[in-house]
Structure formats: structure tokens, C-alpha cells
Amino acid sequence: xxxxxxxxxxxxxxxxxxxxxxxxxxxxxxxxxxxxxxxxxxxxxxxxxxxxxxxxxxxxxxxxxxxxxxxxxxxxxxxxxxxxxxxxxxxxxxxxxxxxxxxxxxxxxxxxxxxxxxxxxxxxxxxxxxxxxxxxxxxxxxxxxxxxxxxxxxxxxxxxxxxxxxxxxxxxxxxxxxxxxxxxxxxxxxxxxxxxxxxxxxxxxxxxxxxxxxxxxxxxxxxxx
Numbered sequence: 001x002x003x004x005x006x007x008x009x010x011x012x013x014x015x016x017x018x019x020x021x022x023x024x025x026x027x028x029x030x031x032x033x034x035x036x037x038x039x040x041x042x043x044x045x046x047x048x049x050x051x052x053x054x055x056x057x058x059x060x061x062x063x064x065x066x067x068x069x070x071x072x073x074x075x076x077x078x079x080x081x082x083x084x085x086x087x088x089x090x091x092x093x094x095x096x097x098x099x100x101x102x103x104x105x106x107x108x109x110x111x112x113x114x115x116x117x118x119x120x121x122x123x124x125x126x127x128x129x130x131x132x133x134x135x136x137x138x139x140x141x142x143x144x145x146x147x148x149x150x151x152x153x154x155x156x157x158x159x160x161x162x163x164x165x166x167x168x169x170x171x172x173x174x175x176x177x178x179x180x181x182x183x184x185x186x187x188x189x190x191x192x193x194x195x196x197x198x199x200x201x202x203x204x205x206x207x208x209x210x211x212x213x214x215x216x217x218x219x220x221x222x223x224x225x
Contacts, residue, residue, distance in 0.1 A: 001161065001194055002028035002051065007060035009046050009217075020046040021057070022217040030161070031192040033185070035205035038214030044198050045166065047214070051196060052085050052164045053077040065161070082110070086155030090167035092147045094139045094154075100126060101135040104154045111158070118157075125153035129183060145176035152183065156193075163187075165197040169204050181207040 009021040021043045028034055036044040049055040050062060053069065056077075062069040064084070069077065094103050104125050108118035126132055129149040139147050148168060155163055165184065169177030185207055187193050197208060205211045206225070213220045 001030040001032075001065055002026070002196075003061075003063040004047075004050075005061040005063075007047075007050070007057045007062060009043075009050065009055070010058045019217055021050075024060070024217075024219055026212065026219060028194065028196060030194055031188070032210065033188045033195045033208045034197070035208035035211045036196065036198050036214060037200065037202070037205050037211055038220070042214035043217040044214045046217075048164055048166060048196065048198050051162075052087060053081040082107075083158070084161045086158060086160035086163045088148070088151050088155050088163065088165040088168050090170035092139070092144075092151045092171070094147055094150060096139055099136050099138055100131060100142065100150045100153075103139070103150055104157050107154060107158050121157050122153070125157040126150070128156060128187070129153045143176070144172050145179055148172065148176075148180050149183065152180075152187075156187070161194060163193055163195045165195060167198055167200070169199070169201070177201075177204065 004024055004026040007021055007024040008019065011018045011020055024047060036047060038044045046055065050057055057070060064080065101119070101122050104122040105118045108121060123132065123135060126135055129152050131146060131149050131153065134142060134146060139150070142150065168184070169180055172180060181204055184195060188195050199205050208225065210222060210224045212222050
């Protein structure tokens with residue numbers, strides 16, 4: 001599904017230039033669950049932004065399902081992001097005064113999907129994360145773990161090929177964090193959903209099939225479960 005070839009990313013120019021990625025080559029097969037680890041500034045978040053079409057490499061190639069992403073325009077990358085990628089963030093990023101159901105529906109609103117159809121899909125996504133009884137609740141009426149489940153449902157509602165999770169347990173206590181990871185594993189196994197996750201925690205990375213360790217912008221080593 002994903003193939004990065006000798007990817008580099010440089011921010012700034014001249015003396016102010018910072019090389020965030022250095023000659024990164026990485027392959028992710030459809031249905032894999034990958035964790036990316038490394039200290040702050042190691043390049044893992046930059047790599048995730050490129051995977052999610054939010055940024056572009058300075059050098060090298062990125063093929064997504066056979067499509068050479070580096071040749072696409074900004075609008076073409078935005079279409080890929082909208083139709084193929086779901087995002088889950090550490091901070092949940094839910095609309096505070098909006099119900100769980102409406103939060104999950106939001107990506108379908110941008111697709112101009114009819115209301116009845118998007119409501120059906122949003123309810124199914126909430127059921128998939130175990131929140132079918134919380135559709136009318138706002139984020140302030142939900143626990144942190146439940147809010148993250150809503151965020152995962154929002155990412156799932158468009159039936160993405162790829163789920164990108166940036167520190168998905170970072171704002172949760174240990175027990176809720178492991179519940180979220182068990183949910184992601186079930187989604188990966190039951191749906192064949194490809195997941196790439198950034199984490200600082202070794203016990204969280206252990207849920208993945210493979211862990212890719214970054215250091216100083218390069219892939220230092222990989223380890224399979």
C-alpha cells in the first residue's frame with residue numbers, strides 16, 4: 001500500500017535549514033499495523049504528515065496504492081486525504097458543543113452526503129467502537145476514553161484505507177489507553193484496516209505488528225512482533 005523510497009525532508013534554507021527526514025525507505029503492506037517510535041525531533045511526526053498527504057518530501061518518492069504522491073498537486077493530495085485516510089489525534093479534536101453523532105457525521109457533511117445516509121453511517125461507526133448508546137452526548141458528557149472512541153468512529157466513518165493515529169493514548173490513563181489499543185487491534189484484524197501509529201510508549205507500540213524506530217530523521221531499526 002505504502003512505499004517510501006529514499007525520502008528526505010528539509011525545512012528552511014541555508015544556515016537555517018533543518019533536515020527532518022534523511023533517506024527514509026519504508027514499506028507498509030495493506031492490513032499491517034505499524035508503530036513509529038523515537039525521541040522528540042526524530043522525524044516520526046514529519047513522516048506521518050507526509051503519509052497523510054499533509055506535507056510533501058523535499059527528495060525521494062512516495063507511492064500510495066501505486067500513485068506517485070510527490071507528483072500530485074495540493075488539491076489532488078487533499079482528495080486523496082479525504083477519501084483514503086482517517087486521522088486520530090492525541091487531543092481528540094472534537095467539537096465541544098456538538099453531539100457524538102454530529103461529530104462523527106462531520107466528514108460526511110464535507111462530502112455532501114444526504115443527511116439520512118450519513119446518520120446511518122455515523123451510528124454504525126459509533127456502534128463499531130462500542131458507543132451506540134452515547135450518540136446524543138456531547139464531549140463534556142463523555143470520559144476521555146469515550147471521547148477518543150468518538151474520534152476513532154469519526155475516522156472510520158468514511159471507510160478509509162489507512163488510519164493514522166498520532167499518540168492516540170497520550171491523554172489517557174493506562175487502563176483507558178490499553179482499551180483504546182485493544183479496539184484498534186480489533187479494527188485492524190476484523191476490517192483489515194491498515195494502521196500507522198506514532199507513540200512514545202513501548203507498551204503501546206507492542207500492540208503493533210511492527211515497530212519502526214526513528215533517530216535523527218532516519219530509520220534506525222525495525223522490529224516485528
